[in-house]
Amino acid sequence: MRMFLKEEKSANQCTALILAGGHSSRMAFPKTWKKTSEGITFLNNIVRLYKNAGVLNVVVVLNEKFTREQWENELLEIKSSAILVKNSYPTKGRLYSLQLGLRFCPSKFVFIHNVDSPFTPSVVIDKILNQVEENGVTIPSFKGKGGHPVLISNAVKNEIINRYESYETLRDVFACFPKKYVAVENASVLQNINTPQDLALFNYEVVE
Template identity: 30%
Template sequence: MKNSEITDAVILSAGFSSRMKSHKAFLYFENKKTFLEKIIGTYTEAGIKNIFVVINSEIESKAKDVLSGFHRNIRIRLILNESPEKGRFFSIRQGLQKSEGDFCFLQNIDNPFISAHLLTEMLNVVKDNSYVVPAFYEKEGHPLLLSSQIVKYLLSLTEDSHHLRKELSNFEKIKLQCMNEGILTNINSVEDYKKYFFYL
């Protein structure tokens, strides 16, 4: 397994969640844990200690409150995206700018059904100049695990209109087959949330 000590994670949470009753980061997952707490907890369980959360100004104060509950040995930093209207790729680059690890996970806040086992398996197969994507019966999901070479390449792109998947096609893709259908699940609306949870 690649050393989790030299692997970072970027959690993308700068959107405004306009189709939800509250921001996705603070939706409840289980045991009164929010999506943000659950996702961070899963990464720390997998040994990832450098975590960067890209947020917008509307949730900055509440996000700080959530993060105050984590142990100080875990390095969690909030990255304020002051221009979320610039789109997803802009948020990605803001998070990746802080990554100094050999590898970096890219995690969406609305894909909470991850496990420490999945993250460990992804670390087992990643290589330099490559990225790992989990797949359920060949259908690709989330999160992604990027090598530092890919991170540097993405940061070299100056336009915010780039599409991540298109840019990743320049590198080797390692598809990791897994039996966790949750890697395909995006919680984008109240209806999506109600399929899995009963808190709304």
């Protein structure tokens, strides 16, 4: 049996929280339900990433307007492998969406993953788990620049749940806690897909 060092965590000690509560206005189609050339939605691609990494609990915060009947098949697939939390007030911002989801995260450590980063390689998750900041935030970095997804500790989780209205941004929350940067060799940790042009950079065929 493998013995874990203090700063290491096994995947089953963590929850993955996927934020998909935005409007996707720049994509002209919900990013959540965009598909790769393999026919997998962005959201399901991320869920699979964490499940394959051994993360047992996955929570998705989803804009309520993307839970309508027209997305029934996609929703059924997500519900089979994740807890779905509807965000009825996306205009309240990211921290509001985040605290909604954190209330359903049972573990002390939580990955925060945005739906606009659907192509994160599993090696990034592994590297983060190998160098965890126990009392703060673990952040992957590429060429010295911090990226995503991040892993937050129980202290950060509770601060967001209890005091999210006291902060303007998630960056403001993180400023109150220790941070550990984990160097990775994957530029994807810096990339977000917000427009069709962004998606084209990944050489993926979009299927709607």
